[in-house]
Amino acid sequence: MPRLKVESDIKNIGMEGNMSLSLKVWRQSNKDAAGGFENYKLDHVSPDMSFLEMFDVLNEQLIEEGKEPVSFDHDCREGICGACSMYINGRPHGPLRGVTTCQLHMRSFKDGDTIVVEPWRAQAFPVIKDLVVDRDAFDRVISAGGFVSVNTGNAQDANALPIAKEAADDAFAAAACIGCGACVAACKNASAMLFVSAKISQLALLPQGQAERSIRAEKMVAQMDAEGFGACTNTGACSAECPKEISLENIARMNREYIGAKFSSSAV
Numbered sequence: 001m002p003r004l005k006v007e008s009d010i011k012n013i014g015m016e017g018n019m020s021l022s023l024k025v026w027r028q029s030n031k032d033a034a035g036g037f038e039n040y041k042l043d044h045v046s047p048d049m050s051f052l053e054m055f056d057v058l059n060e061q062l063i064e065e066g067k068e069p070v071s072f073d074h075d076c077r078e079g080i081c082g083a084c085s086m087y088i089n090g091r092p093h094g095p096l097r098g099v100t101t102c103q104l105h106m107r108s109f110k111d112g113d114t115i116v117v118e119p120w121r122a123q124a125f126p127v128i129k130d131l132v133v134d135r136d137a138f139d140r141v142i143s144a145g146g147f148v149s150v151n152t153g154n155a156q157d158a159n160a161l162p163i164a165k166e167a168a169d170d171a172f173a174a175a176a177c178i179g180c181g182a183c184v185a186a187c188k189n190a191s192a193m194l195f196v197s198a199k200i201s202q203l204a205l206l207p208q209g210q211a212e213r214s215i216r217a218e219k220m221v222a223q224m225d226a227e228g229f230g231a232c233t234n235t236g237a238c239s240a241e242c243p244k245e246i247s248l249e250n251i252a253r254m255n256r257e258y259i260g261a262k263f264s265s266s267a268v
């Protein structure tokens with residue numbers, strides 16, 4: 001009985017539960033393959049499992065049945081790395097606000113539910129396999145200007161560079177972005193403006209970011225456009241679905257940074 005090992009594994013980790021679920025999971029062998037949904041039944045799911053632990057159990061079951069496990073991205077499993085990106089019932093990171101997929105627990109669903117799971121859908125995030133997408137476009141946007149150039153050496157004294165509390169708080173809030181791409185996935189235009197604006201803001205607000213401030217805004221926006229992300233039409237879905245609740249104010253700040261950069265570069 002191939003299912004028995006899965007059920008004993010669940011008992012062994014103290015997570016035996018009584019939920020039965022139907023899963024419709026997107027399977028796609030590579031970026032050029034057509035892909036499609038496959039249906040799975042999963043029993044004895046505990047409400048205390050995380051969504052990714054539930055997928056671990058599904059994959060054990062598939063392996064024991066001689067089938068290929070579902071590929072999905074994950075690393076930290078505690079809301080930090082941004083890797084666990086997937087649509088769950090049509091929403092990036094699932095039904096709750098302010099959480100990543102790895103922080104979502106099965107108690108958010110009901111016994112007998114059907115759950116539909118898909119990869120991010122955006123031209124700039126091609127599917128690598130199943131639920132894993134290529135988010136290198138974000139890395140290229142960061143490489144274009146999302147850094148400060150400093151000479152390395154000993155860390156400065158913490159009080160050597162005073163920063164106003166309000167600026168520090170706003171920079172910290174923007175720096176909470178984990179680069180998951182949910183903002184792009186949620187946007188009908190596949191716009192990356194929330195992500196890019198968070199990265200521009202966290203540096204524009206701090207003294208360390210001033211030296212490259214203008215060039216940073218110009219280069220990151222240019223790279224964002226080159227990657228094929230869409231324009232912002234102010235629907236706000238990005239911020240509503242962002243697991244770190246990054247504010248739309250960052251997009252307004254990015255637009256000001258960009259316009260200021262364009263004025264100063266045309267004045268030179």
Ligand code: SF4
Binds near residue numbers: 179195243244245
């Ligand atoms: S802004 Fe939010 S949704 Fe977009 S990449 Fe950052 S954390 Fe993810």
Ligand code: FES
Binds near residue numbers: 074076078084100
């Ligand atoms: S696995 Fe790192 S945020 Fe979910």
